[in-house]
Amino acid sequence: MTVTVEPAEPAAPAPAPGEAVLRRQRIRESAARTYARSFPIVPVRANGMTVEGADGRRYLDCLSGAGTLALGHNHPVVLEAIRRTLDSGAPLHLLDLATAEKDDFTEALFAGLPSGFGENSRVHFCGPAGTDAVEAALKLMQTATGRRGALAFTGAYHGMTAGALAVTGNVAVKTPLPGGGEVTRLPYPYDYRCPFGVGGPAGAELAVTFTERLLDDPAGGVVKPAAMILEAVQGEGGVVPAPDGWLRAMRRITAERGIPLIVDEVQTGVGRTGAMWAVEHSGITPDAMVLSKAIGGSLPLAVVVYHEEYDGWRPGAHTGTFRGNTLAMAAGAATMRFVARQGLVERAAVVGDRITARLRALAAELPVIGDVRGRGLMIGVELVDPDAEADACGSRPAAPELAVRVREACLARGLIVELGGRHDAVLRLLPPLTITDEQTEAVLDRLADAVRAAAAAGPGALPGARP
Incomplete structure (x- = not known):
């Protein structure tokens, strides 16, 4: 007697850590949710400027609870x-x-x-x-x-x-x-x-x-x-x-x-x-x-x-x-x-000037950055269409689609930044006042890389993370 053994069905891939939580959120929470749409992650731990997701990935948080976390997450x-x-x-x-x-x-x-x-x-x-x-x-x-x-x-x-x-x-x-x-x-x-x-x-x-x-x-x-x-x-x-x-x-x-x-x-x-x-x-x-x-x-x-x-x-x-x-x-x-x-007020002014200067240098290289402005550690980067005609003040139309691509490219690189301003075309940086020099450089490097990649990708494409 010959017994035929049917091949086993391949096992379904295990859901990514936190995916069930995100799915239930999408089902149960209102359509008015905001940040959850921008950042599809499930934070499980946070310390200072660093947020760790359920998937083990770590992010530098430049949102800081929309400015709430002056000292970052879980400061001692x-x-x-x-x-x-x-x-x-x-x-x-x-x-x-x-x-x-x-x-x-x-x-x-x-x-x-x-x-x-x-x-x-x-x-x-x-x-x-x-x-x-x-x-x-x-x-x-x-x-x-x-x-x-x-x-x-x-x-x-x-x-x-x-x-x-x-x-x-x-x-x-x-x-x-x-x-x-x-x-x-x-x-x-x-x-x-x-x-x-x-x-x-x-x-x-x-x-x-x-x-x-x-x-x-x-x-x-x-x-x-x-x-x-x-x-x-x-x-x-x-x-x-x-x-x-x-x-x-x-x-x-x-x-x-x-x-x-x-x-x-x-x-x-x-x-x-x-x-x-x-x-x-x-x-x-x-x-x-x-x-x-x-x-x-x-x-x-x-x-x-x-x-x-x-x-x-x-x-x-x-x-x-x-x-x-x-x-x-x-x-x-x-x-x-x-x-x-701890003199964090003065430090916010110094670090803010450093970040703004570096971003203005980046704007000279990338015409998609129309303006860099702010005060202290409250900084905005306005993204524009560099191919459109400038108005009487020299400003170009906002580029909200590009801003979304940059935000997603930042997240892929382990950086959380949110949008605001007219047409949601302004990248908003609100890091904690406790940001270190090393973290400052990491934020600037990741943001610059994300803007370059998003600008080069063009409409309909989203840049991936660096290895």
Whole structure:
């Protein structure tokens, strides 16, 4: 008797580590997810600037939680503060009750506020996201002035709740929604894509003149607003630093007209721009500062700090359940003190200048780089179509498809960078303030290689990693 043995079916290849997690995320999470689309990885460990995926690959993280991780991932100072708080038995949630941890955080925060601002200020603890602190600041000034409306700027990003979204400039996230409140949109000085078509100091001067004359024009259509809100460096808007002279002019214009000035320091705070707070570059003193991200030491925390003359709220005028995050306060206090003590503010300025200089040299070699700009370790690289005709300012059309190819080429080379700005054509670099010289060189080498490869590959092709 002959027995025929059928050949065994070849075993299906084992799924890549983390692939099941990614598949379940795609199925279960909303279509609004963002970073998960850009970076299809499953981080399992992280230390400093290094993130390790489930597949064992390591990446240098130049996103840093969108600027949240001033000290990088799992810094020993942060972990020690969290462990100490946990081991102490301190309550982790107490609404807005007084605690030793909150008191210590407030001491650390006020000790580092800009000179002339902290001496006569109050702090309000908000819900754990920056957008709620923006809402609080706008509501505060409406209460104090008895007025409605706000002055905001092109390119601005202030959050995704109703009031914050109203003063945000990005049309794409506003389009499906009903009217966004009484907001007058003013031109932000964007040298490379000047709203007046002239660029440079002349463009900033025109932005000042336009603002001043519009507000003083009895037929200009602008009812005196409750506040002006701005970013000293626009982050999501494409890493666009405001000229110091323009910021001083906005402070003068608002002060002369009795309009409170709110500065959104959610992404720029705690040393990111080479100053503890971005307003310090210009020397202005705002009426209110909105703070989040890095002040929580990697954990959710948001506050608004404002001059005490505006403290006209009634109890409960702006409240929320998660205003008492004890762990975030402990981690945030430790982070702010470490940044100040270790000179990381100054280091951010030095390393940022080094990165910017190297990238500008690369721009001279690669015409797909239209502009390199930023302040400290908040840097943007705008990618353009080098074959298109330049406008009157010498700028060329944005190249969003190229930007996507560069981002993917960076990921293939073990580098995490995200996009922003008009048409998502700006590579945004937000490395931790603790980045080493060796890591700086590695970031620059990988980024340069990725831009070269993506530019050479052309549309429809994605460059692979180097061996």
